[in-house]
Amino acid sequence: MLFSPVTIGSLELQNRLVRAACGERRADRDGFITHEMLAYIDELARGGCGLVILGHGYIRRDGRLTDNETGINRDDQVSRLGLVAEQIRAGGARGVIQISHGGAQCRPSVLETTPVSPSGVEVRKTKVIPRPLESDEILELVSDFAFAAGRAKEAGFDAVQIHAAHGYLISQFLSPATNLRTDEWGGSPENRFRFLDSVIRAVREQVGEDYPVLVKQNLDDCIPKGIPLSEALTVATGLSDLGVAAIEVSGGMVDSERGAARKDITPGKQEAYFRSMAREVVKVVDCPVILVGGLKSPSVINDVLESGDADLVALARPLIREPRLPLEWLDGRDTPADCESCNRCALYKDRPLRCESLILEQEQARED
Numbered sequence: 133m134l135f136s137p138v139t140i141g142s143l144e145l146q147n148r149l150v151r152a153a154c155g156e157r158r159a160d161r162d163g164f165i166t167h168e169m170l171a172y173i174d175e176l177a178r179g180g181c182g183l184v185i186l187g188h189g190y191i192r193r194d195g196r197l198t199d200n201e202t203g204i205n206r207d208d209q210v211s212r213l214g215l216v217a218e219q220i221r222a223g224g225a226r227g228v229i230q231i232s233h234g235g236a237q238c239r240p241s242v243l244e245t246t247p248v249s250p251s252g253v254e255v256r257k258t259k260v261i262p263r264p265l266e267s268d269e270i271l272e273l274v275s276d277f278a279f280a281a282g283r284a285k286e287a288g289f290d291a292v293q294i295h296a297a298h299g300y301l302i303s304q305f306l307s308p309a310t311n312l313r314t315d316e317w318g319g320s321p322e323n324r325f326r327f328l329d330s331v332i333r334a335v336r337e338q339v340g341e342d343y344p345v346l347v348k349q350n351l352d353d354c355i356p357k358g359i360p361l362s363e364a365l366t367v368a369t370g371l372s373d374l375g376v377a378a379i380e381v382s383g384g385m386v387d388s389e390r391g392a393a394r395k396d397i398t399p400g401k402q403e404a405y406f407r408s409m410a411r412e413v414v415k416v417v418d419c420p421v422i423l424v425g426g427l428k429s430p431s432v433i434n435d436v437l438e439s440g441d442a443d444l445v446a447l448a449r450p451l452i453r454e455p456r457l458p459l460e461w462l463d464g465r466d467t468p469a470d471c472e473s474c475n476r477c478a479l480y481k482d483r484p485l486r487c488e489s490l491i492l493e494q495e496q497a498r499e500d
C-alpha cells in the first residue's frame with residue numbers, strides 16, 4: 133500500500149511516503165539557498181519519497197529560528213528556490229516548501245529583538261516573554277504568508293505547506309494556552325482560528341484555486357491547557373471546508389515534555405504516536421490526511437495505511453540518517469529505519485541538519 137500512488141489536490145504522487153518538513157539549516161545568512169543545500173536535497177529527492185517537504189521557510193526575517201534557515205521573504209530568493217524545486221522533480225519526487233513564522237519560539241539572540249506572539253505568554257523552556265502583536269501587525273503577517281506562498285508557486289514548487297503546528301506563530305494563535313487575546317483574534321475557538329483562516333484565504337488569493345495548499349496542524353499541543361481535541365477537530369474541518377489539499381497531523385510545542393519529535397521510539401507499539409488523532413481527523417475531513425511522528429517500520433506504516441487511519445505517512449528523522457530508506461524498502465528491505473530517535477539532530481541549531489549519531493559512529497569506527 134505504501135508504494136501505491138495517491139492524489140492530493142491536483143497533485144499526483146508516485147507513493148504515500150512523505151519527507152516531513154525538517155529545517156535543513158543550509159541557507160546563507162540572508163536565507164538564500166546554497167550549493168550545500170542543493171546537494172543535500174538532491175540525495176533526498178532521489179531517495180524514493182513521493183513528496184518532499186522542505187523545512188521552515190521564514191516568511192519574515194523577524195520570524196526566523198536560525199541564521200541558516202531558508203528564507204522565502206524576498207522576491208530575489210525565488211530563482212535559487214527554483215533550483216531546489218527543479219532538483220526535487222528531477223529526483224522523481226514532488227516538491228513542497230513549508231512557510232512559517234517562529235513567533236514566541238524564535239530566539240532573541242538570533243533576531244536581535246523581542247519575538248512576537250498573539251499574547252505575552254512566556255515560553256518556559258527559553259524564558260522568552262514575547263511582545264503581543266498589534267492588530268495592524270497581524271494583518272501584515274497575513275499578507276506576508278500570502279506573498280511567501282506566491283514566491284513558492286513562482287519558484288516552481290508543486291505545493292506549499294502552511295506550518296500551523298508545533299507552537300510556532302499560527303499554532304500560538306490556535307492554542308488557548310498561548311492566545312489570551314480578547315479582541316477578534318482570540319477569546320473563542322472561532323476567534324483563535326481567525327488568523328489561520330485569514331492566512332489560507334489570503335494565500336488562496338495569491339496562488340489561485342488550483343494550487344495545492346497543505347497545512348501541518350497540532351491535534352494536541354501536549355502542554356497543560358493546550359488545544360482540546362474537539363476544538364482541533366473543528367479546525368481540521370474548517371481547513372477541509374477551505375479546500376486545503378492535505379492536513380498533516382502532528383502535535384507538541386517547544387514547552388512540551390513529549391512533543392512532535394519524541395525520543396527513544398522503539399520499533400513497534402511506540403511508533404505512530406499521533407495515529408489515534410489522525411483516525412479522528414479522517415472522520416471529519418474530505419481531504420487526505422498525512423500522519424507524522426515516530427514511524428519507522430514498513431509493517432506499521434502499511435498497517436496505518438491499510439486501516440485507513442491516514443492516507444499518507446511522513447518521516448523526518450529516519451530520512452536524516454537514511455535518505456535512501458524508501459528505495460531500500462521498495463527493493464525489499466523489511467527492517468525498520470536505523471534511526472533511534474536520539475534527537476541529537478535537533479541539538480545543534482546553528483549547524484547543518486545531519487544525523488549526529490551517524491557522524492559519531494563513523495568517527496568511532498575510524499579511531500578503532
Ligand SMILES: Cc1cc2nc3c(=O)[nH]c(=O)nc-3n(C[C@H](O)[C@H](O)[C@H](O)COP(=O)(O)O)c2cc1C
Nearest residue numbers: 152153154155187188393425426447448449477478
Ligand atoms: C531536527 C528537526 C528539525 C525539524 N524541523 C521541522 C520543520 O522545519 N518543520 C516542521 O513542521 N517540523 C519539523 N520537525 C518535526 C518533524 O517534521 C516531525 O514532525 C517530527 O520529527 C516527528 O517525525 P519523525 O518521528 O519521523 O522524526 C523537525 C524535527 C527535527 C528532529
